[in-house]
Amino acid sequence: MELIDTDIRPWSAEEVKEQFGDSLSLLPSNDNIKELQTILRDKNTTRSDFKFYADRLIRLVIEESLNNLPFTDCEVVTPTGALYKGLKYGAGNCGVSIVRSGEAMEQGLRDCCRSIRIGKILVESDTDTHEAHVVYAKFPEDIARRQVLLMYPIMSTGNTVKQAVNVLTQHGVKEERIILSNLFCTPAAAQAVVEYVPRLKILTSELHPVAPNHFGQKYFGTD
């Protein structure tokens, strides 16, 4: 127990706000979410549990990410004949997953937006230089005029995401119209991405100095 390093701990929402302003937001935390994160962190978690609880956390992160999409006020009539003041989400959104781990989040998005278009980007890192370059990208044709929900669960350096954003901007997507959905992020990666594309919005469930890099392998069972 004495081995616990008190510096290796997640950032609080206040610390995140102070450091990153509105560029990065945390999924509002509660004990339930912390338990999900604990199970994903635990090296003794079985694969079946890992996938089950990862999917639950992904669903919550996706739901929270959707809050960043544009909406307009609207009024509807309820079956009781009363007026309800609600919100309407605009059309013209799409998801983009970064292969491979980003694809783990596709189902979560599908569960929330049934027929949403989903593009893919494959970014490969050079094992020696850690430099990332895009190998493959396929998007909906009109992606330039869409809001993009970029999905990538684990960020440790931010290089992959920077390259993915590059590809998107090359396809005409405006930086401020990209929302990055993320499960675990390191402060270094967050800093790198925010500096690179300051108007992009990042949503993560935890900002922590150590990223659970085993995520993709354990989720897909290729470890």
Add this chain to the structure above:
Amino acid sequence: MAGKLNKFETPSSASSDSDTELALELSEQVFLDEEDYSRAPASPTTVPNVRSYRPPSTGSNIAKSPRARRVRTASMSQSTKRTAAESILHADRRTIYTAGRPPWYNCTGGQEVEPFLIGICGASASGKTTVAAKIIESLNIPWVTIVSMDSFYKVLNEKQHVAAERNEYNFDHPDAFDMELLVKVLQRLREGKKVEVPIYNYVTHSRESRTKTMYGANVIIFEGILAFYNADVVRMLDMKVFVDTDADIRLARRLRRDIVQRGRDLEGVLKQYMTYVKPAYQNYIAPCMAHADIIVPRGGENKVAIQLIVQHVHKQLQLEAHIGQPLPDSLYVLKDTPQVQGLHTFIRNKDTSRDEFIFYSKRLMRLVIEFALSLLPYSHLHVDTPQGFIYQGRKCDVEKICGVSILRAGETMEQAVCDVCKDIRIGKILIQTNQQTDEPELYYLRLPKDIKDYRVILMDATVATGAAAIMAIRVLLDHDVPEHNISLVSLLMAEIGVHSIAYAFPQVKIVTSALDPEINEKFYVLPGIGNFGDRYFGTEPPYDE
């Protein structure tokens, strides 16, 4: 009407009368207050009013009239024959519990909202009961307790009993009432506690061994001829209503009732009136008017006055419930994010197709179930990570958790709870409203074995009055599930339902994704979702328009 009139024909029978305190029909209001003017102690008409209340001054000539025996037909006196169902009042299609919350509503719970205590004072035959009934009818509140001062007559000793037999005992005098007990009972009711109200037997002039059980309620109405006589009682009353009906009308009502319906002779009725009833009014009842907040002339037919009273009570209750006593601590509302609002917009819109209704309500259910899980107790847990450091995490303390759905709409939430809790056990409760009595009844129950060891997530899609949820909670408690182990989870709740549930079961966690302010006369939440079960399962009746 004929059926009712027949019951009045036997003046000596104290228990045969109908339960007219609960009758709401306007046409019957003339007879509503019979418990006051049916008293038959009488004395010579010549005795001056001021002295007439003194027992020694009462003559005995009234004994000549065989019908002049003291007659009690007050509704309270029939409690012996009354079943639980009879203390339930039906106005339109609403059910009002006039004995406060029915037994299964009463639990270990503490008081959350202080009841509003209305005192109604007025002369005999002035129409107090009609006014009380009309107030209840217009209040639209599920739980009301009516306390009649008649229940608090003193037990008579042998000598007094004989005097009463000869109609020489003054029942209109303040000394005839057990004020001490009355104050105690009102005090307890005001604190929301269960009380045993005595049942007075007007034949033996003693209290029966049985008592009438009353429970705390949102509104307590206390009525009686001397309702404002005792200073302690007056202090407790939140609102004091004096029903002021002209003396000639009151006398006319007594004459009509006692002579036409009870076959008594004119002389006896008049003597009784002059000896006891009229002096009591002048000496004790009329001075009470000074305490009144509002004086209602013409009794129950004064619609404007009753409307004013109802409005005031509503306002006070709302102040108490929503400002003075804010929403209960046991209520947890899902954070109102744009997505949650967007989902609500879909499912509340009457033009949403069923396909979309199901899809979007399921998304909302998932969120609300995840939220409900976050409210369970957790403790710290340190785990080893593949990255070699120790992660300080959390673990839910609850080992056994199960879902219980309230049929039919609650079942729609089962999938969501199964999606987040692996291999969760699901119980079911079917509660239906009995079409005859409008009472919720338990039709079907399947619960996991040893449910007492489980943390229970009780599911119902919408909560309007909270009646079904309260009954379901009661069923769980009967199966030894501790109250604090129950979470009631719903997509939409009405505030009145939340207050009712929290009032009855303060330890139950109430979790919802939205709180609506009102319910309409069909018990649908406003603005609401409509009938959730019908829309989800596609069984809605065809449109009338």
